[in-house]
Amino acid sequence: MCEGLGCGGSKPGMNELRESLIQAVDLHNLSDDVKVDFTGCHGFCQKGPIVVIEPEGTFYTHVKPKDANAIIKQHFIKSEPVKRLLYKDAETGKYIQNYDEVPFYKNQQRIILRNCGHINPEKIEDYISEGGYKALQKSLCDYEPLEVIEEIKKSGLRGRGGAGFSTGMKWSFCRQSPGEPKYIICNADEGDPGAFMDRSILEADPHSVIEGMIIAAYAMGATKGYIYVRAEYPVAVRRFRIATEDARINRFLGENILDTNFSFDIEIYEGAGAFVCGEETALIASIMGKRGNPVPRPPYPTTTGVWGKPTSINNVKTFATVPVIINRGAEWYSSIGTEDSKGTAIFALTGKITNSGLIEVQFGTTLREIIFDIGGGVPNGYEFKGVQTGGPSGGCLPASLLDLPVDYKNMAQSGSILGSGGMIVLDNNDCMVKLANYFLNFIQEESCGKCVPCRVGVKAMYDILQRIIDGQGEMEDLDLLEELADTVKLASLCGLGQTAPNPVLTTIKYFRDEYISHIVDKSCPAKECQALIKFAIDEGLCTGCTICFQSCPTHAIIGRKGERHTIDPLRCTQCGICEASCPSKAIIKLDRCEMEKVVLV
Amino acid sequence: MPTIKIDGIDFDSPPGWTVLEVARFLGLDIPTLCHYDGLEPWGACRLCLVEVFDANGSKLVSSCTHPVSEGLDIKTATKRVIKTRNMVLELLISECPSSKVLQDMASKLGLNRVRIAPKWKDCILCGLCVRVCEEQMMAGAIQFGNRGQHLEVSPPFDIKSDLCRQCGACMQICPVITLRCDGADAATVLCNGCYNETQPSCADEFDSYDCWMGLKGECGTCYQVIETKKEE
Amino acid sequence: MESQKTKNRKESEEDFDDNPTGSMSTVLVDKEEIDDHFDYEAIDGIIESSGRILKEIQNKYNYLSKNDIKQVTISLNEALSDVFPILEEIDERILEGIIFAKERKATNLIPILQAVQEHFDYLSKMTMKRISEYLDLSLNEVYSVATFYTQFKYEKPGEHQITLCSGTACFVKGGNILLDAAEKHLNIKSGETTEDRMFTLETVSCMGCCALAPAVMIDDEIHGHLKPSKLIKLLQKTRKGGS
Numbered sequence A: 001m002c003e004g005l006g007c008g009g010s011k012p013g014m015n016e017l018r019e020s021l022i023q024a025v026d027l028h029n030l031s032d033d034v035k036v037d038f039t040g041c042h043g044f045c046q047k048g049p050i051v052v053i054e055p056e057g058t059f060y061t062h063v064k065p066k067d068a069n070a071i072i073k074q075h076f077i078k079s080e081p082v083k084r085l086l087y088k089d090a091e092t093g094k095y096i097q098n099y100d101e102v103p104f105y106k107n108q109q110r111i112i113l114r115n116c117g118h119i120n121p122e123k124i125e126d127y128i129s130e131g132g133y134k135a136l137q138k139s140l141c142d143y144e145p146l147e148v149i150e151e152i153k154k155s156g157l158r159g160r161g162g163a164g165f166s167t168g169m170k171w172s173f174c175r176q177s178p179g180e181p182k183y184i185i186c187n188a189d190e191g192d193p194g195a196f197m198d199r200s201i202l203e204a205d206p207h208s209v210i211e212g213m214i215i216a217a218y219a220m221g222a223t224k225g226y227i228y229v230r231a232e233y234p235v236a237v238r239r240f241r242i243a244t245e246d247a248r249i250n251r252f253l254g255e256n257i258l259d260t261n262f263s264f265d266i267e268i269y270e271g272a273g274a275f276v277c278g279e280e281t282a283l284i285a286s287i288m289g290k291r292g293n294p295v296p297r298p299p300y301p302t303t304t305g306v307w308g309k310p311t312s313i314n315n316v317k318t319f320a321t322v323p324v325i326i327n328r329g330a331e332w333y334s335s336i337g338t339e340d341s342k343g344t345a346i347f348a349l350t351g352k353i354t355n356s357g358l359i360e361v362q363f364g365t366t367l368r369e370i371i372f373d374i375g376g377g378v379p380n381g382y383e384f385k386g387v388q389t390g391g392p393s394g395g396c397l398p399a400s401l402l403d404l405p406v407d408y409k410n411m412a413q414s415g416s417i418l419g420s421g422g423m424i425v426l427d428n429n430d431c432m433v434k435l436a437n438y439f440l441n442f443i444q445e446e447s448c449g450k451c452v453p454c455r456v457g458v459k460a461m462y463d464i465l466q467r468i469i470d471g472q473g474e475m476e477d478l479d480l481l482e483e484l485a486d487t488v489k490l491a492s493l494c495g496l497g498q499t500a501p502n503p504v505l506t507t508i509k510y511f512r513d514e515y516i517s518h519i520v521d522k523s524c525p526a527k528e529c530q531a532l533i534k535f536a537i538d539e540g541l542c543t544g545c546t547i548c549f550q551s552c553p554t555h556a557i558i559g560r561k562g563e564r565h566t567i568d569p570l571r572c573t574q575c576g577i578c579e580a581s582c583p584s585k586a587i588i589k590l591d592r593c594e595m596e597k598v599v600l601v
Numbered sequence B: 001m002p003t004i005k006i007d008g009i010d011f012d013s014p015p016g017w018t019v020l021e022v023a024r025f026l027g028l029d030i031p032t033l034c035h036y037d038g039l040e041p042w043g044a045c046r047l048c049l050v051e052v053f054d055a056n057g058s059k060l061v062s063s064c065t066h067p068v069s070e071g072l073d074i075k076t077a078t079k080r081v082i083k084t085r086n087m088v089l090e091l092l093i094s095e096c097p098s099s100k101v102l103q104d105m106a107s108k109l110g111l112n113r114v115r116i117a118p119k120w121k122d123c124i125l126c127g128l129c130v131r132v133c134e135e136q137m138m139a140g141a142i143q144f145g146n147r148g149q150h151l152e153v154s155p156p157f158d159i160k161s162d163l164c165r166q167c168g169a170c171m172q173i174c175p176v177i178t179l180r181c182d183g184a185d186a187a188t189v190l191c192n193g194c195y196n197e198t199q200p201s202c203a204d205e206f207d208s209y210d211c212w213m214g215l216k217g218e219c220g221t222c223y224q225v226i227e228t229k230k231e232e
Numbered sequence C: 001m002e003s004q005k006t007k008n009r010k011e012s013e014e015d016f017d018d019n020p021t022g023s024m025s026t027v028l029v030d031k032e033e034i035d036d037h038f039d040y041e042a043i044d045g046i047i048e049s050s051g052r053i054l055k056e057i058q059n060k061y062n063y064l065s066k067n068d069i070k071q072v073t074i075s076l077n078e079a080l081s082d083v084f085p086i087l088e089e090i091d092e093r094i095l096e097g098i099i100f101a102k103e104r105k106a107t108n109l110i111p112i113l114q115a116v117q118e119h120f121d122y123l124s125k126m127t128m129k130r131i132s133e134y135l136d137l138s139l140n141e142v143y144s145v146a147t148f149y150t151q152f153k154y155e156k157p158g159e160h161q162i163t164l165c166s167g168t169a170c171f172v173k174g175g176n177i178l179l180d181a182a183e184k185h186l187n188i189k190s191g192e193t194t195e196d197r198m199f200t201l202e203t204v205s206c207m208g209c210c211a212l213a214p215a216v217m218i219d220d221e222i223h224g225h226l227k228p229s230k231l232i233k234l235l236q237k238t239r240k241g242g243s
C-alpha cells in the first residue's frame, strides 16, 4: 500500500504529515500491512496535500497532519473511508472515493505522466517494476540506432518544448552531421511563468527522462548528455541527481551500458535564472560558461552545438515520451491524436479555474473539454472570458474559440502557440490590455538585450500599452503598436523576440473593443486598470471589521469598528490592497460611467 | 561551390561566405551597422535584413550572419524588408537621435519621421567596441554587463580596467561616440582611452614603425580604418 | 568501478548526516589549541585543516555537497568564534576551499559562482577577482557573465528573504497587488533590502506552484493563496520571530 504526497515537499507541513502518518500506522500496529511511502506530484495540486491509498485507489484531499490518525483508524481498522476528506464533486455535491472516478482524472489520458503519483521517484526499483528501462533494453538489443530514429519518425512525435519540430528529424540531422563526439541536451529550463510540468516530471518520474535520454543518445551516437535545470527547482535537481546515481549503479549509465559497447553519461547543469536560456543557442552558450546570448541560426545546434559539436536539444516531456513509444510501438502512438499532432499534450491548468493542476489529454481535445470537463470551469460564478496559452510567446484565445480542437496547427492558425503548455484561464475580471502589458514587461525584463527589435521595440510597445492603461492612449497608438509588433516579430534574432508580440497581436485581434474602450471611453471594462477606476465601499455589505482600514497603506479608509467604512478618494491610490483583503467583498470598483453617475447623485 | 540566387542573379559563391559578402561583391547595397570587416559578425542591429525564400514561404534573416548554402534564394530589397528595416532604424534613432551615423543612414533610406519618444542615450549597444577591444586589440577590457533593458557596456564595477591599453580603438569605432567621452576623470568611464595624449597613429595612416600596439600592424585595425576612410 | 564509488559516496554521506558533530569537528574544535586567543599559528592551523578537509572530501567523492561545506564552516566558526580580526581571512580560505573543489576550467565559471554565492549569499568584488584568477579569466569576463544571470547578487541580502511570484498564474490571481502591499509595508522596492537589513524583497517569475497562486516564499517556505492582509501579518510574524 502506498501513499502519495502531492507537490513534493514544497508546502509547509509536508514532513509533519508524513511523520504523523507513520506514527499513526505504528500506533495501530499496522506496520506490516501498511507502508507509508511518498511519490511525486499527482497533478492535482489544488486539492493538496493528497493521500492515496493503493491498490484500491482511495483519494484523500487536503489532508492535514492531525487527520493522519483518523485516516489510518477509520480506513484500515473500520474499513470505511473518511468521508470529509474525500473529493467532493462541486456540481453534484457527491463524494467520490476512487482516484480514477474523479472527473479531473477520468477525462485524462496519461502517457507522459504515467508514473507520476504512482511510484517513489527516489527508488529505481519502483520505476523498474512499472516496466522501466525495458525500452532501453529493447532498443539496445533489438534495434540498430537508425531503426530507433525511424521508429520515432514514424510515431510522429513532435518536440514538446515549444516549436514542435519533428523529433525524429532532429535526431537524424544530428546523427548525419559530421563531428565527434555528439552531445544531447535535455532542456528543463522551464522559464515560462505559469507552467510547471517539467518540474513535476523531474520530481515525480526522473527515470523516464533518463531512459529517454539514453535511448536518444544511442540513436544519435552521442556519448555525453547534459540536463539544464532551472535553479529555482532544487527538489527536481536533487531527485534527478539521485536518479542518475541509481542508474549508474544499475549500469544504465556510464561505460558499457548493459554490457554493450555503448557508453553514455549525464551531467546536471543548474541554470542561473534567465528565461532566454531556454532558447537553444543561449542554452548552449550558458553551458559553455558564457553569457546566455542567442546567436543567429543557421548554423543550427544539430551541426554546431556545444563545443562546436553536433548537439540535439529536446524538452523533458519529449524525452519522457520516448520510452513509451519504443515499448508500445510507433503505430500505437501515432494512432493517438490528430492528423498533424500525434500523442498527448500536457497542460498546466491555472488561473481562474476550479481544479488547477497538471493534466494530460490527447491532441484534438477541445478547449471546452479541457477547461470545463476536467478543469471544472470558472469558479465563484464569474464568466469565462478567455484562455492564455503558451506563456509569453503565446496568445489569448476568446470564448468563441472554445470548441477548437487543440493541436499544433489549430493553435498556430489562431495566432497562439502550444508552447510549453501553460494554460491560464481568465474570467471577466481580467483586463486583456493589462495582461498584454504584463507579458511585454516580462519579455523586456528577460530579453537578453542583444538585438534592437527586441530590446528597443518591445520596450516601445510596452510604453504604448502603459499609456493606454493610464488612460492617455490615442487611436494612432494602436496602429503604431501593430506596426511595431510586425517588425519585432519579423526582425528579431531569436525565438524570444520573434514570439514576443503574440500576446499583443492576439488580444488586439480578439479583444479589440477592449482596447478601444480604454482609448476612446477611457474606461476599463474589467475594472483592473488603476488609472481608470475608483474604489468605493458597498454600504450593505460592509460589516465594519476594520481589516481594510488596517491594510490600506495610504490610510485612505475612514471608519470605526462595527461601523460602515468609507474611502477618501483623494488619498486612495487605487492599489487594490483593500479589495483583496476584504473578507465580505464589500469593496467595489467603479468604472468611468459609474463614477459619473455617483458624482451626479 | 554553392550556387545561390540573389535578387535574381545566379552566383557561384565560395563556400563559407555570408550573404552580405556576396551582396557586397556583386555591388548590391545592404545597410549595416553592427557589422565591421575584420570583426566576428554579431547580428544585433538587424538593419542588414534580407528576405530568404524557400518552399515554406519566406523569412527575414540578417545577411551579415547568414551563411550561403546550396539553392539559397534571396531578395535584398522587397517591400517587407524595406518596411521592417525602416522601422528598426526608427527604433534605433529613438534611442540615440544624436548619432551622425544613424542620421546619415536615415537620410539615405528615406526615413523622415520617428514616432517613438527619443531617449537620448549615448550607446546603442551595437557591440562594436566590445568586439574590437577583444578581437583586434586583444585586450578584452570592456564587456557587456547586465541584460535586457539594463544592458550596458562597461568595465567591471565601472572602474577602469587594468587590461585597457588606452589604444582608443573603441572610441574610433563607435557610431555614437560624440556623447560618450566626458574626459579622463568623468563619472562614467568607458575605457579611459583619453589618457592617450595622441590619437592612435595607426588609425590615420598605417605606419609599421609607429604602431601603437607594437605589433607592426598585425592586428589589422588600421587597414580597415583606412579602407573605410578611402571609401568615404 | 564508477558505480562502486558512488555507492560508497551515498553510504558515507548518510553517516555524515547522522553524525553532524562527528569526526570532522573533533579535528577542528580543539578548544585547547586556541586557548590563547592570539596564537595565530594555532588559528592558522585550524583554518588550514578545514581547507584540507574540504579538499580531501573533494578528492574522495569528486564533489562537495552543500552539507559538507556547511558542516566545515559551522565547526570552523565555532572554533574561532572569539577571534574576530581574522574572520576575513577565514572567509578567504573557505572561498578557496569552495573554488578549488571545482575543476580548473573556464567553463566551470557559472557552477563556481553558484557555489560561492550559496555560501556567502552574494558575490563580492574580492570573490569575483579570486575566481577570475583561478580560472585564468579576466575580471571583466567574470563580471559580464555574472551580471547576465539574475541569480547572482552583489550586495549582502537581509536576514529574511521574501520572494514573491510574479508569474502569470499568480498575476491573474492578484500577485501584483500582493507585491504592491509588500513594497509599501516594507517601504522598499522589489530587489532591495530594508534599512535594518531584516528583509530582502525579490520577485521571481514562477516558482512552479502556480496551483497555489498567488504564492510567496518566505525563507524557503512557500505560502499559497495569500491575501495582502495575511501577507503583512506573516511579515510581522517573521520580523518578531527573527529579532
Ligand SMILES: Cc1cc2nc3c(=O)[nH]c(=O)nc-3n(C[C@H](O)[C@H](O)[C@H](O)COP(=O)(O)O)c2cc1C
Residues within 6 Å of the ligand: A158, A159, A160, A161, A162, A163, A164, A165, A167, A170, A187, A188, A189, A190, A191, A192, A275, A276, A277, A278, A279, A280, A313, A314, A315, A316, A318, A420, A494, A495, A496
Ligand atoms: C525564449 C525561449 C524560451 C524557451 N524556453 C524553453 C523551455 O523553457 N523549455 C523547453 O523545453 N524549451 C524551451 N524553448 C524551446 C527550445 O529552444 C527548443 O526549441 C526545445 O528545447 C527543443 O526541444 P523539443 O524539440 O523537444 O521541443 C524556448 C525557446 C525560446 C525561444
Ligand code: SF4
Residues within 6 Å of the ligand: A276, A293, A294, A446, A447, A448, A449, A450, A451, A452, A454, A455, A492, A493, A494, A495, A496, A497, A498
Ligand atoms: S530577440 Fe531578444 S532575446 Fe533574442 S537575441 Fe534579440 S534581444 Fe536577445
Ligand code: SF4
Residues within 6 Å of the ligand: B129, B132, B133, B134, B137, B139, B140, B141, B142, B163, B164, B165, B166, B167, B168, B169, B170, B171, B190, B191, B192, B193
Ligand atoms: S582603448 Fe581600451 S577599451 Fe578601448 S579598445 Fe583599446 S584596450 Fe579596449
Ligand code: SF4
Residues within 6 Å of the ligand: B122, B123, B124, B125, B126, B127, B128, B129, B130, B153, B170, B173, B174, B175, B176, B177, B180
Ligand atoms: S559604445 Fe559605441 S561601439 Fe560600443 S556598443 Fe555602444 S554604440 Fe556600439
Ligand code: FES
Residues within 6 Å of the ligand: B031, B032, B033, B034, B035, B042, B043, B044, B045, B046, B047, B048, B062, B063, B064, B065
Ligand atoms: S549588420 Fe547585420 S545585424 Fe547588424
Ligand code: FES
Residues within 6 Å of the ligand: A193, A194, A195, C165, C166, C167, C168, C169, C170, C171, C205, C206, C207, C208, C209, C210, C211, C213, C214, C215
Ligand atoms: S505563476 Fe506563481 S508559482 Fe507559477
